[in-house]
Amino acid sequence: xxxxxxxxxxxxxxxxxxxxxxxxxxxxxxxxxxxxxxxxxxxxxxxxxxxxxxxxxxxxxxxxxxxxxxxxxxxxxxxxxxxxxxxxxxxxxxxxxxxxxxxxxxxxxx
Numbered sequence: 001x002x003x004x005x006x007x008x009x010x011x012x013x014x015x016x017x018x019x020x021x022x023x024x025x026x027x028x029x030x031x032x033x034x035x036x037x038x039x040x041x042x043x044x045x046x047x048x049x050x051x052x053x054x055x056x057x058x059x060x061x062x063x064x065x066x067x068x069x070x071x072x073x074x075x076x077x078x079x080x081x082x083x084x085x086x087x088x089x090x091x092x093x094x095x096x097x098x099x100x101x102x103x104x105x106x107x108x109x110x
Contacts, residue, residue, distance in 0.1 A: 025051055031107070040109040050098045055089050058110040062086040066103035071096045 020033040022042070029051060031044030046068065061070075067082040073094040081087055088110070089095050 025049070036108065042107045044105055044107070046097065046099045046103045046105065048099050048101060050096065052094060052096050054094045055091055057091040059089045059091075060086055060108045060110055061089065062106040062108070064104040064106055066099065066101055068103045068105070069098040 018034075022031045022033065022044075023029070024031075028047045028049050029044060031042040033040065033042045035041070043064070052073075061081075063081045063083050063085055065083050067080060069078045069080055070087055071078045072089070073096070078098070079087070
């Protein structure tokens with residue numbers, strides 16, 4: 001949709017939902033939280049490095065841009081996920097990620 005100079009702004013049928021910002025690992029991982037289809041979700045960016053995340057509830061992580069190596073806690077195997085792929089993490093667990101370059105993701109809480 002292209003903007004036209006002087007045209008009125010479109011109106012929204014419902015009030016805008018709140019967006020929350022979270023920053024982890026001294027700003028190396030940042031995310032914006034929102035509601036998507038009635039469920040909590042976040043979209044974020046991971047800069048190069050290795051990080052450990054704990055989960056409260058099950059999650060689905062979709063890689064939007066870049067790639068990410070992922071290892072589930074209790075496993076020795078690292079798996080590579082590229083843009084367009086996803087993986088699921090059990091609730092009350094943890095996983096490790098390694099990024100060699102910036103990586104964007106969508107996390108859906110299941």
